[in-house]
Amino acid sequence: EVELVESGGGLVQPGRSLRLSCAASGFTFNDYAFHWVRQAPGKGLEWVSRIAWNGGSIAYADSVKGRFTMSRDNAKNSLYLEMNSLRSEDTALYYCARAAFGGYSYPLDSWGQGTLVTVSS
């Protein structure tokens, strides 16, 4: 069974950093690209970033470019999102999601349950 489990969320002050992780199991991790998608409380879905199967191609939303860094460790079946210079508008539930069929320009067929990031003083 495909499983994605996010961790690392919490309460953090504006301007500080946080690192999210996503542990994958139940499939061949390095066959797939992945995305991070976030959802502010009571709001819709916002795409954050994506990474190719080998980490060779990474893209970001303009709202996080230069502050967030997505990476992966295929040996550990894990994804990461390093978030720096956090702002109140980054407060959201952060989901990791698998892109179907391997490539990154594919729909997101499996999602974790999310980890909540709250940026507040």
Added chain:
Amino acid sequence: EVVLTQSPGTLSFSPGERATLSCRASESVSNSYLGWYQQRPGQAPRLLIYGTSNRATGIPDRFSGSGSGTDFTLTISRLQPDDFAVYYCHQYGTAPYTFGQGTKVEIK
């Protein structure tokens, strides 16, 4: 950036009715790169439709998708109690990938 607009924000139906949800793109989207997700309260999104009209694994055939260019539609033929949820369209062809703001399907 491709902006996806879903309107209206909320639709009200009785169980058993047919629901038609709209998603309009600010520029043409290839049929291969348009999908729909369902999100129930407290749950992660679930892929329903990909490539405009293909049902994802395990999705019942009362869900169907159609459209082309800038206008896409999700149809739920006979609403079941579990179908009352929020639905998002998504374009995944070109970064930045974008979602519509969602349409909530509520019980009348």
